Amino acid sequence: MKRTLQVFSTGPLALVQDLGRPGHAHVGVPPSGALDVPALRLANRLVGNAEHLAGIESLLGGLAVRAHSSCTVAVTGPVVPVQVDGRPVGSHVPVHLAGGRTLTIGTPTAGLRCYLAVSGGIDVEPELGSRSRDTLSEIGPAPLAVGDLLPLGEGDGIPTGQDELAPPCPPAELLVPVSLGPRDDWFEDPAGRLAGYWTVTPESNRVGLRLNGEPLRRRADRTGAELPSEGVLTGAIQVPPSGLPVVFLADHPTTGGYPVAGVVAGSALPALAQARPGTRLRFRPRPVG
């Protein structure tokens, strides 16, 4: 019989995520996948899984799951209280969850998304090669609901132990490296404007991080101009007519009709995945050759 995990509480949003389904943008399918990729990879290593297996991305904690048979679990992302049957066990460590016991993830005091890995991985049916929930096109397993029974894969890997000493503490202010282009020439002083202060707004989600600040202004010769829709990628800073940028995250539409002023370096995306509404950030633009 297949091992399972039963969902007792989901918190604000709990999604099955793996490393996503890149390579399908030409048929209109976003990459999706864990927003904080290093956190999911670490959680998988801690429980002895291959790094690409599916875990649960828990927005602001509040997730409770009961094991129906013995397994190893680990919670990563921001530091967060983790309990087994009410006993604190800590995050960022492998924990043995005996059959019938319940794991509960509390609320992180900083950051947004915690990752729960389970030995064997969450083994729901893949769609387009991935078990990730894509919130934009509604591909992949539905958001977790109370009562769900999640099948687990065969867990025969050996937990690697704690291979990163301290979980990252999200900084109060982010400095985000950005390559200008492809449409930076649509804007007045794009580098200067992007280098100013921006605030993450509550409208942000897995599709994109919506920012508030001093709007970018279009150059006079581009005012009112229309751009035929073109492909966009994760990290693209799209600027709609409001001048307030959206940084596309993993569930972004595959094409967009507003100019992209710059592209966030891939290494900065995990920090953006953990940026709460109200977080201040500045872009550090550099032209690419």
Add this chain to the structure above:
Amino acid sequence: MRWLPYGADAALIECDSLAETGAVRATVASAGIPDVVEVVPAARTVLVSVRPDSKALAEIRALVEAADLAHPPAGESREHVLDVRYDGEDLELVARTAGITVEDVIALHTSAFYAVAFTGFAPGFGYLTGLPEPLRQSRLDSARTRVPAGSVAIAGEFAGVYPRASPGGWRLLGHTDTVLFDPRAERPALLAPGDGVRFRRAP
């Protein structure tokens, strides 16, 4: 053609025409270069992304700049025939706008050979070129909040089929029972860029 950097691992190739876009896409897609992650054609651009730290971008640039874009490789395109019931809500409107009869609209729509130029808007939604001139009509003044799955529609220079129910402002000619997108299928999207499409009046 213009080569625009798009972060460290991608480039946006800006083209002079939809035809050139198709040629660039076919050139890159058929070259089989390892490390290519996405090749996303659109109306006037092709976005190409590669694995981080790959050298493939330079290779793609050299390939595209040396290519004879007037004679792109055929690639592995497929042809689809979609059976359509011409019962769309806008059929009369389209006929009136074109100054022809409904039968003429159906004859025009079924006589053309279409090509999937690019996708967008929703998974599996292909923008089809080849629409006969009288059927090139603007979007509706106000979009419908719900267009049923399988709706066969036109807007501007494009024909298309809604893979699933969604809001939409295209003019509806009819519907097809063919499944255009199935995430569990071996090939989830029926229509891919470069494919050919014909519409046939359902018996």
